Amino acid sequence: MPWEIWGHDWAVRLLQQHIRNGEVRHAYLFSGPPGVGRRTLALAFARALNCPQPVQPGEPCDECRTCRQIARMEHADLSVIQPAEGASSLKVEQVRELQRSLSLSPYEAPYRLALLLNFEQATPSAQNALLKTLEEAPPKVILLLTAPTPEDVLPTILSRCEVLRLRPMALDALADHLQRSAGVPIEQARLFAHLSGGRPGMALRLLHDEQALTERQRRIDLFFTALSGDRLTRFQISEGLAEGNDREKIRAVLQTWSSLWRDVLLICGASAGALTNLDQRERLESIAARLDLRRAYACLNAVEQAQAGLDANLNTRLLLDVLMLDLPYLNA
Numbered sequence: 001m002p003w004e005i006w007g008h009d010w011a012v013r014l015l016q017q018h019i020r021n022g023e024v025r026h027a028y029l030f031s032g033p034p035g036v037g038r039r040t041l042a043l044a045f046a047r048a049l050n051c052p053q054p055v056q057p058g059e060p061c062d063e064c065r066t067c068r069q070i071a072r073m074e075h076a077d078l079s080v081i082q083p084a085e086g087a088s089s090l091k092v093e094q095v096r097e098l099q100r101s102l103s104l105s106p107y108e109a110p111y112r113l114a115l116l117l118n119f120e121q122a123t124p125s126a127q128n129a130l131l132k133t134l135e136e137a138p139p140k141v142i143l144l145l146t147a148p149t150p151e152d153v154l155p156t157i158l159s160r161c162e163v164l165r166l167r168p169m170a171l172d173a174l175a176d177h178l179q180r181s182a183g184v185p186i187e188q189a190r191l192f193a194h195l196s197g198g199r200p201g202m203a204l205r206l207l208h209d210e211q212a213l214t215e216r217q218r219r220i221d222l223f224f225t226a227l228s229g230d231r232l233t234r235f236q237i238s239e240g241l242a243e244g245n246d247r248e249k250i251r252a253v254l255q256t257w258s259s260l261w262r263d264v265l266l267i268c269g270a271s272a273g274a275l276t277n278l279d280q281r282e283r284l285e286s287i288a289a290r291l292d293l294r295r296a297y298a299c300l301n302a303v304e305q306a307q308a309g310l311d312a313n314l315n316t317r318l319l320l321d322v323l324m325l326d327l328p329y330l331n332a
């Protein structure tokens with residue numbers, strides 16, 4: 001069986017080569033934006049390393065108990081480390097506990113594997129503890145780390161890792177995969193490819209999460225209502241959004257609005273091929289027709305200011321009101 005990884009062919013080939021040539025390293029860092037396929041690739045590599053009946057070296061059967069347990073992250077020789085639920089960071093105690101379990105030899109598989117997810121959330125002391133693990137790692141131990149960028153990891157750790165920088169797929173290639181492998185109608189496949197920015201994991205999440213799409217639609221509707229509405233309508237919108245002071249909800253709204261303004265900018269600049277919100281093209285074109293590049297840019301800027309205000313813990317109602325005043329009035 002091939003690895004069934006979407007995109008990242010070069011990375012699959014490299015990892016398979018390491019197995020076939022007996023050149024497996026002690027540590028690998030899978031870097032890239034969330035949803036690009038870091039964990040999926042790391043788990044495929046884990047199966048390739050530990051499958052007891054590979055089709056050929058580097059190609060796991062994907063059917064045996066080991067392969068299935070690794071895919072579910074439930075295998076005895078695979079430790080999965082990430083920030084505890086509700087916690088914002090990966091703590092040094094978690095790395096110490098991992099160290100103890102790695103010092104034992106594998107239960108049944110050739111290698112003892114540790115998958116450290118979102119390692120950018122490791123505290124400095126946790127990172128230092130891991131460095132020690134790396135320096136003293138027993139021969140059959142392999143560490144698999146994920147992080148957005150290599151710079152999120154201490155240089156001393158990085159220098160001991162094989163770094164695989166995963167990038168988003170070409171939008172057409174992802175749409176093609178969604179259509180052929182997941183049976184998604186082409187129109188929808190294109191939309192998901194664009195919305196996910198070429199990240200297959202993100203596209204699949206959208207595909208299986210109807211609620212996420214409904215919420216997105218609600219955020220889009222608010223955008224157009226605000227633009228065509230008068231001051232009163234706008235202040236009602238910002239009042240509604242600020243209610244309950246749910247900063248994550250507001251963050252999601254601003255994120256969608258900023259992607260819509262980016263699209264307007266692309267249309268103003270006549271490069272509509274790379275639109276994120278493909279399904280909104282017509283409505284966005286009618287906005288672009290009434291603004292020039294400079295004003296569209298000012299709107300994007302206003303949303304980004306609001307995002308910065310949110311990050312700086314400013315009063316949510318205030319920053320939304322200011323944003324509303326900055327937007328042009330485009331009533332039909």
Ligand SMILES: [Zn+2]
Nearest residue numbers: 051061064067
């Ligand atoms: Zn297997």
